[in-house]
Amino acid sequence: MFQNLDIFRIAMKMAQHSGAQQAASAQNIANADTPGYRAQEVMGFVEMMQQDGGPDQMRATRPGHMMGQTPDEIPVSERRESTDPNGNTVSLETEMLTAVDAKRAHDESLAIYRSNLNILRTSLGRS
């Protein structure tokens, strides 16, 4: 029955991802009025899972393996969007949307985690 524990791993990854997304939004909003600041964006969760989840992909088994690229690292890139006259690319509206997305994804992943924890507890007879 422990093959099922994959779901905990994925829920944890999702929580980690939404945490990173939240941090990126917080950083962008904090720098929303800094001249020349470029908005940061984390890679989407689905995209990220497709990239490192496939069976034909190389996997790092420990930190330091594969040129120090840890498997937990979430790729961050610059967002391509319209630039303000002062060179800043942050749009508060986009950041609000991203942050709400992050919050929802985080709640969802915790709900999945909790519900599976309950199933596991029930199956152990300790509900």
Place this chain on the structure above:
Amino acid sequence: MSDFSNALAMSASGLRAQATRLRLTSENIANTDTPGYHRKTVPFETETDPRTGIATVSTGRVHLDRSDLEQIHDPSSPLADENGNFDGSNVDIIIEIADAREAQRSYEANLKMFDQARQMSASLLDLLRR
């Protein structure tokens, strides 16, 4: 967890920077009618922590706006020169109010982010409870 504490630190730096800006704006507005007053401005700078890689915002040194002061014609003023003019301030109240509005908007956005990061970490810790 460290993502959340980073998010809190970054939002807090944003709040601090916007509050400084708002303080200078109100200083300018308070001194609109002070003769010879130059408006103060403060630049925002990104500060990247080399250890954690997080980019917080900080305010640089306060600058004085060196543009020309408004000439006020009032021969009865004790400050007036031979033509009856004296230097007012170079504060444009419309600009200051617009700046204050923008600072408030950014402050609220930062506050919202702070609150959300706090909520997310609280709900994460809630998992430990039964």
